[in-house]
Amino acid sequence: MINVFDSSERQQFVRDARGMLRGGKAVLGTGLLKGGTASQHLASFRNLARYGASMTGLLEAGTARYPDRTALIDDDGELTYRELRTQARLTARVLASRGITEKSRVGILARNGRGFMIPLSAKGYLGYTVFLLNVGASRQQLHDIAVEHNLDVLFADSEFDDKLPTDVEGLTIVHAWAGPGHRTDIDFPTIQDLWAAPGTGDDSLPKKVNQGGVVLMSSGTSGTPKAVSHGEPTLPLGVLGPAIGSLGVKAGSTLQLTASMFHVLGWAVSVIALLAGCTIVTQRVFDPENVLRQVDKYKCDGIISSAVFLKDQLAVDLANPGKYDHSSVKFIVNAGNAMSEDLVLGLEKQYGYILGSAYGSTESLLIAWAGPEDIKADPTTAGFPVWNGRVALLDEEGREVEPGQVGIIHARTMMAMKGYLGDRDQAEETAGMLNLGDRGIIDPASGRLTVLGRDNDMIIVGGENIWPSSVSDLICRIEGVHDAYCTGVEDEKTFQRVKAYVVVDGTAEVTEDDVRKFVEENLITPAVPRDVVLQTEPLPRNVIGKVVKRDLVN
Structure with a gap:
């Protein structure tokens, strides 16, 4: 973690330059520049000079080098x-x-x-x-x-x-x-x-x-x-380098893309895939078994997804041992939702230590990366800042907190937004860094970042700070529970109390008291949900897997 006030233009330039050099080395390691004739390489560079690193420029550059390579496999063909x-x-x-x-x-x-x-x-x-x-x-x-x-x-x-x-x-x-x-x-x-x-x-x-x-x-x-x-991407090698290097990504890979293209991860991967001459395999509507079917059929090298989808994919895979071959998969990338420890351990057991996780936001794009070794050491970590990024945890007055203390995550990378369009919205910044609206903690020993949840999601029960994700992740360990979501509701005595929405799958009997007792045995008393809603229908989630609170059953 850097000094939050170490933000001069010169120092930022040095950080960016170092990140670019490290990222460039990682990109060269993919074999991106191998193959092709001199004239094909020249045509690629000309297209990049004309159209920049837009999807257009990268598509033109890719077409100059490998016109007959498959770019996209979707529901309508190739x-x-x-x-x-x-x-x-x-x-x-x-x-x-x-x-x-x-x-x-x-x-x-x-x-x-x-x-x-x-x-x-x-x-x-x-x-x-x-x-x-x-x-x-x-x-x-x-x-x-x-x-x-x-x-x-x-x-x-x-x-x-x-x-x-x-x-x-x-x-x-x-x-x-x-x-x-x-x-x-x-x-x-x-x-x-x-x-x-x-x-x-x-x-x-x-x-x-x-x-x-x-x-x-x-x-x-x-x-x-x-x-x-x-702006259009400007080959931010220092931002992408940690992911490319730690996963061993290679040019020309075949990628199963479940992450939505209109969102940060899906858009970024779509652009990067064209840069690296990859084949994107995707589907309009998520079907976990079809993901496995595509991985098997097209021998996909990587899976780009989100925790809520990976959870369903893993469940289908475990329920159908040996039906689909996923031995071709060399890396799995998660973004958009934090992974529970149980999900991480389940994926590692099924696929090996090939899991990476990206942390960022619509405003900042990628700001931290956890590679397979990071996740092996700490399944819930968000990892380290990208190579030319600045990340700091600040208190309510904008002062940097000490490692081991909870703070509001602020960050800046060269991929950060230009701003909001129009006059209605204004960015929250401190020392040139964007307020991401999440609370986190830096491990004093390893230096890794852990994201605790949205700043406004924390539940204060009788003076105790409860992070709802820690409660819902715990509830998901109960036999017969498929999914869970916890939130805070008003309470006259304790200011707030925990309310849990629990999706049961019918494999074992689960009662409201079972849920309360399990939480009481494993967490502090204020975390015990007094309100437990048992349901068989799935939680209302949007297309990137986040729960839509307004659609929850009251």
Whole structure:
């Protein structure tokens, strides 16, 4: 951990330079520059110079070197690098003929697959600012986003037809993916309809493009989601290096991508995969058995997922011993949700010590990484800061806390956001670092970071601080419990009390008193949930696996 006030531009430059050098060495270790002719390498560098490290630039660079390699395998089949580039170029040319420029704003509301990757790959040719919209957003939220940010075009999966903002003037809507029974009363019911209907303007692609940003949307659990503006990636080797190095990632790998492409991890992996000439294997809707089926069929080298999905995947794998071959898997990456100790141990027993975990946020992207050795030593750790990142734990007055003390996590890396779009939201910063809104602790002996939970999630019961994740993780160890979630509710005597939502699977009888007794035997008394809701239906989770509190049964 660094001194929070050691933040001069010169010192930050030195940190960034050192991180770039270490990261560059890790990237070279992947074999990225091996193979290909001199002319192919030259073409790749020219495309990167023209389009930057956008998905467009990386797709063009990849196509120059391995045009016939498979880039994407999704529910609709396979696309080679050349085929994906052709469809991205065609999309960009039609958009150009319809007046879309680097000043335009385009939204994507799509699940994993070509419906997401084609419009995002088209972005770099024209330079428009792209908004990666949360597929869990409500109709009102989508309407407000389209109006507030003046979207010109919205590419959307037909799955979301009932909440498309069709009443927003000047907004063109295109089905990025069209399923059975899709609406035909929108501007372009299929992307093929768009390709077949160029406008009257010039459809040539500009030789020089000023790239607009990539805007990620906050979850928007209350009100309109925040629009978090990022620039196109600038090959942040110091940020990516720890993950690449510790997992032994190799260029040309085949990756099973469960993480949502519209979110931080999925978007980042999609971009990095094209840089490294990888094949992405994915599916629109998560099915744990299909993940295993894809891993077996395509001999995937890596799985990119989140704790809640890995838990279901592991359960299916254990219930079907030997049915699916996962011996090809060399690494598993988790992000988006913290893993419980039981899940980590279960994954390590089934797959070996190949698990890595990323910690970050929509605003900061990746700020800490835990490799297999870190997780082996401490299953719940978030690891160490990335190589050119700054991480500090501060108290309420903005002072750095001592190792071993709880503080609010603040961080800054070269991948941090440019800011929020509009005047409605303002970033919380101290000493140039973003407030991530989580509380954590630095282990005095190892220096590793542990994330305790959201700053506003802590439950104060009679003066005792209770972290709900510690209670829910414990409850999940009870035989017959499939899932659990704990939160705080108001209490007249103790200010707050713990309420537990417990999903039972029917393999063993579980009562409310069983849950209370188990917590009492393993944690302090204030952590015992007085309110226990037993249910058989799954917890309401959004597409990245986080529990939607407003949808919990009262």
